[in-house]
Amino acid sequence: MPRLIVDVMPKPEILDPQGKAVLGALGRLDFEQITSVRQGKRFELEVEGEVTSEVLERVREAATELLSNPVIEDVVSVRVEEEQA
Template identity: 70%
Template sequence: MARYVVDVMPKPEILDPQGKAVLGALPRLGFAGVVEVRQGKRFEVEIEGDATPESLAEVEQMAQTLLSNPVIEDFEVRTA
């Protein structure tokens, strides 16, 4: 069975209010020195069969059409 990980993150120019909320909470919890936090999503996709360039391309198509919003998010697919 082939396993792929899809990481989805807001594009750098997109505001990230969840990341900002975490950034604001960290100093109150005693964590100093953090200058930026961005929050994203992670998907783990299992495909029948072995990892192949074709199955990788299929998962990339999934990420492009369903798992991310390409207008405001970037994604990266890798074999797990």
């Protein structure tokens, strides 16, 4: 069964307190090379039947309507990921 991956991230201009907290913790563990962290959401959707362009478009709609908050988040990608055998 094909699996769709939807990635949702906070809009660049939005303050990301979780990302800042992680950055601070990374610094305390000597991960100096990491200069910024942003945290978003990743969804794995299993889809019945073939993934046509219409299905992808519908999932993109669902992602904007349901999986993200368009005021503060962007749907950065919707892609098909073949099931690992």
